[in-house]
Amino acid sequence: MRYLLSILILAFSSNSFAGEPRDPYKFFFHESWGDLPEEVQKAKEQKKAGILVFFEMDECPFCHYMKMNVLNQPEVQEYFQKNFINISVDIEGDIEMVNFKGKTTKQKDFAFKEHRVRATPVIAFFDLNGKRVHRHIGKTNGVQEFLWMGEYVVDGAHKEMPFIRYKRKKRQKN
DSSP, X not given: OHHHHHHHHHXXXXXXXXXXXXXXXXXXXXXXOSBHHHHHHHHHHTTOSEEEEEEEOTTOHHHHHHHHHTTTOHHHHHHHHHHEEEEEEETTOOOEEEOTTSOEEEHHHIIIIIHOOOSSOEXXXXXXXXXXXXXXXXXXXXXXXXXXXXXXXXXXXXXXXXXXHHHHHHHHHO
């Protein structure tokens, strides 16, 4: 009985340590006017690794999965807020924005014409020069894989190896 009680206490304490899920639009994504050169400048000033663009659309079940199971986790929110400016782009959106080259465009044109986004979500990481350094299509396999993706960019591993190899190395260590 004492053994069972210890396991239950440990299980509940580890769950409470992770924290309650929080709204990704309040705690993951940054408020943005869609001026990417301005966001890059802000990222430089705040000593961040770069910009994360989450290409999404309303009726996408995989986008919904990411927001309800990964982007809403405090651990994810804290890591990505610390290291990136996180922006959501609606691939069907008519809202104007300024791309990394300083040209005004619509969200849907930025997604489709400039970044060839045809399925969602697409998670794209850009460096502090506006150059895309990593692109992931589809949902991740959960919180751990998404955190590894952030580390992959922050640590500069994207310059040395593909993400699949980086993940393999991480799994072997765990």
